[in-house]
Amino acid sequence: MPRFAANLTMMYPEHEFLDRFGAAAKDGFKAVEFLFPYDFSASDIKTRLQDNNLTQALFNAPPGDWAAGERGIASLPGREDEFKKSVDKALEYTAALGNKKLHFMAGLIKPGESREERKAIYLKNLAYAAKQAESANVDVVIEPINTRDIPGFFLNRQDEAQAICDEIGAPNLQVQFDIYHCQIVEGDIAVKLKRDMKRENAGIGHIQIAGVPDRHEPDLGELNYPYLFDLIDSLGYEGYIGCEYRPRAGTSAGLGWLKPYL
Template sequence: MPRFAANLTMMYTEHAFLDRFAAAAKDGFKAVEFLFPYDYPAEDIRQRLTDNGLTQALFNAPPGDWAAGERGIASLPGREAEFRQSVAKGLEYAAVLGNQKLHVMAGLIKPEEPRERHRAVYLANLAHAAEEARKAGIGIVIEPINTRDIPGFFLNRQDDAQAICEEIGAPNLQVQFDIYHCQIVEGDIAIKLKRDMQRANAGIGHIQIAGVPERHEPDLGELNYPYLFELIDTLGYAGFIGCEYKPKAGTSAGLGWLKPYL
């Protein structure tokens, strides 16, 4: 049976952030994820998790200046020191919140910028992040993101992400397989899940879902999610599936798809 984590950045936005934990628990979620926790003391979030019997599944390391349009700094030349600080900050929060996965965003690249230089910086930074996370017993995940939602994002394809993880060779470095992004860029979801879940190295460390193309509930759009959930179970995936979608109306009203899995 798949285990779902409510994404509190996109879901339950009708509530203040710290009140979303109780709302998710009331609807039957046992875990949550979100983009960033850094506007709140880690202890305050930990208390909301404890009060509502929730597990923290995932969040992102600081991504640079998000408000100014930055979407990660892991591949950005000249930002290595800042990247190391961001990893340290993410691990500091993870130690309190208890999640076993930390997502590191690659960042943006302009068409005229040298891709190989960005890739070299990315690999060196990821090797550092994986080593620091290993000391804390935490996994690092990287995510291919479609260029329609984030134009210029450095990492777009599942095979590229897997190749990077395999090249680095850290046992705690894996790919975050967002089915929404993968469908937009590549399609052929089931085959890629089978291919990457069964890899001896790297593999899939976290899964996220949303309906395609509007990024609403997973029962809206072109994908057959009940089939994919059964496949994910068959493949032996034991992690959480993050519900990173924008509810079409109220969050709770759109959870009919979830009821068979509670």
């Protein structure tokens, strides 16, 4: 049976952030994820997790200046020291919150910039992050993101992400398979899940979902999610599936799709 984690950055916007934990638990979720915890103390978030018997599945490392449009710094030149500090900050929070998955966003690339130069920076930074995280028993994941939602994002394809993991060769470095992003960029979801779930190296470390094309609940759009959930189960995936979507109306009212899996 698939296990689902509510993404508290996108879901339950009708509540203040710290109140979303209780709302998710009330709806039957056993785990949560979110983009960033850094506006709140780790102790306050830990309290909400404990009070609601929730598992923290995943969050992102600091992404640079998000308000100014930055979407990660892992491939950005001249930001290596900042990246190392972001690793330390993220691992401080994982130690408190207990999650074993940590996502590092690649960042944006402008037209005319050298992809090879940026890739070299990306590889070096990811190798550093994976080594630091390994000592904390934490897995690092990287996520291909479509350029419709984030124009200019450096990493876009599943095979590209798997190749980067192969090149680094860290045992705790995997790919975050966001089905929404993958469908927009390349499609052929089932074949890619089968291909990458069975890889000897790297593979799929975390899965996220949303309806395509509008990023609402997974019961609307062009994808057959019940089929994909059965497939994911049959492939032996044991992690959480993050529900990273924007509810059409009230979050709780839109959870009819989830009830068969609770």
